[in-house]
Amino acid sequence: MRINQKYRMLQESYLFSSIQKKVSAYQEKNPSAEIIRLGIGDVTRPLCPAAIAAMHKAVDEMAEAATFRGYGPEQGYDFLRTKIQQYYQKKNVRLSLEEIFISDGAKSDLGNILDLFAKENRVLIPSPVYPVYVDTNLMDGREIVYMEASKDNGFLPMPCEDVKADIIYLCSPNNPTGAVYTRAQLQKWVDYAIRQDAVLLFDAAYEAFITDSGCPKSIYEIEGAEACAIEFCSLSKTAGFTGTRCGYTIVPSALKRDGDCLQKMWLRRQTTKFNGVPYIVQRGAEAVFSEEGMAQCRDNIKQYQKNAQVIAKTLDMLGIWYVGGENSPYIWMECPNGMSSWEFFDDLLERANVVGTPGIGFGENGDGFFRLTAFGTQEATQMAMERLKEVYGK
């Protein structure tokens, strides 16, 4: 018996445990300090009333033999796929139902999609990056090439014709940087992917935060994308489903590689290794896409967007460079006074009692930068920014 020794290539991430240890130690020494956390990537606002009502109804259905639901289709119920189809129609993207796969979240599908690709493929990943892209490829032993995101390119790396790639990851709005690609930029990526015969894995988990019409919410708004891109989306940030677990993945029928149709392969993967999302959750997700549900979710998102604006205005006032915040719940700021990510973490914790996420936790390119999130409450965000002004405003 041999294990998959590729797992030995994985590095343990101590990012969030290191943060927790530092915060706990500080709190112990300073029991009266009111620490505000702007580091979490999790939402804080409850589910919208439409989803709550729909899930209660679905739970009741499960209590009666006449309305009970057993095994559902692995790729999701048509009642939900139809809603997502309509959601895309509003972005002028036409999808057939079989191109829409309901998932238990973008993270699962981003990992599992790699089942479809040979291990010999070369993977292009931006840095800093959501660690899942890297780790899932290391587990398979694929070669990874990093594209450098930096202050110079606004943390939006563009394709370089000299770099050969088979699988390309893009996340826009980006986690962790909050940077968002424009239509023209994404067109260049799609054109590059087609020339390279590559598959573009497009993570659109934060699309609901885009307000600028110049920034596409779906890769399929870009000409040619249906022949090169798979899109991963989620209700986690759109509707606060981080603990309710529902997302969707689009695999276009037109996407063929190596003579095979990836939509058919993904259907085979999912029917073999997945049994679908709970009926109750799918009914909740359906309600999110109702007119009422969408309005309620937009209200929640607006609250987070207000937080992002408060953070952005504060950084503007302090003359600190940043990206994100406008079309994203994340603000990626340069650490003041040339501090490293961890130096600023300590400084911010000790002097302002505010916790954020050191940029270096997302890759070496992230050093000297810091992630703040808009997912806190309004009061906490406002208070944290007052403290920042006091400490760094001299």
Place this chain on the structure above:
Amino acid sequence: MRINQKYRMLQESYLFSSIQKKVSAYQEKNPSAEIIRLGIGDVTRPLCPAAIAAMHKAVDEMAEAATFRGYGPEQGYDFLRTKIQQYYQKKNVRLSLEEIFISDGAKSDLGNILDLFAKENRVLIPSPVYPVYVDTNLMDGREIVYMEASKDNGFLPMPCEDVKADIIYLCSPNNPTGAVYTRAQLQKWVDYAIRQDAVLLFDAAYEAFITDSGCPKSIYEIEGAEACAIEFCSLSKTAGFTGTRCGYTIVPSALKRDGDCLQKMWLRRQTTKFNGVPYIVQRGAEAVFSEEGMAQCRDNIKQYQKNAQVIAKTLDMLGIWYVGGENSPYIWMECPNGMSSWEFFDDLLERANVVGTPGIGFGENGDGFFRLTAFGTQEATQMAMERLKEVYGK
């Protein structure tokens, strides 16, 4: 870009679509025929009241900021893992919490666990078999060796020292045959796995149907199993969770191969490619394991067991050979009069208007056999058996 060409080795299964086509064609020609389906592997009884109440409560919690739950631990909440720990204690199996992983079902984990193993491993799989064992290994390109289950060995194949294996699948109570291994038999399998340095993947999805104390409900009731076995279990059949989606996988800390601890590897896999089971569902599952919930689930299972007894008695009366039915919801019968699986399917449909599953759909070894399930209603099962007696009782 190269796809994973191993997918081309997969055969499409037309089993259930072929059944559906035949039934539809028959119904069209005979619109008044009242067809009874005893082929499905899905449950028909609703969720137990305890689970329903718990899920309503959890949905309510998601509606308020103070009780809202976002991201949970990928491996499941401790409130549920503790209940499962206690459930195992009743079987005299001691588990630590970190050995218990909450999943969205046995099917997902049975597929995903293969991430941990090298492609060069040799896989031993019984035939007939739950197709997922075969397909998930074909997707990775592993060599498969089949062990023949037959009337001679009561569809319970035993290890053969000459056969070298790295990964061994056992399912007891078995799907599709309903055959159940005794303690002595499982001890031989565990001893063999240890001698071979193999990992035993033990599918215990139907354990709740075991009534005979001589048949273990968990592989960990067997001495030495914690050093060679991973166990997959599910609430699908225990509590009717086929559409609610919750299971659990046990990876013992003592299970080491190739110098690595599989529990640590699985934790890494799940934290990287999975985001946990919905909070609402985990609360429902917790209620299943309460005293009240367990009693309610046992009542449901008893109804199914009565159906199994009705089927078994009928086959006894007709002098038809079968296994299963006693400690399992499945009855695996020999087709009467030397018919092949599909011949009997047609005969049963036309003469008794009863639908079952042809054994050949689970592998060539299944030809000449037929699967009936106890998951129908009592009335339908009773009526189907009356028809069998009439048609095959001469």
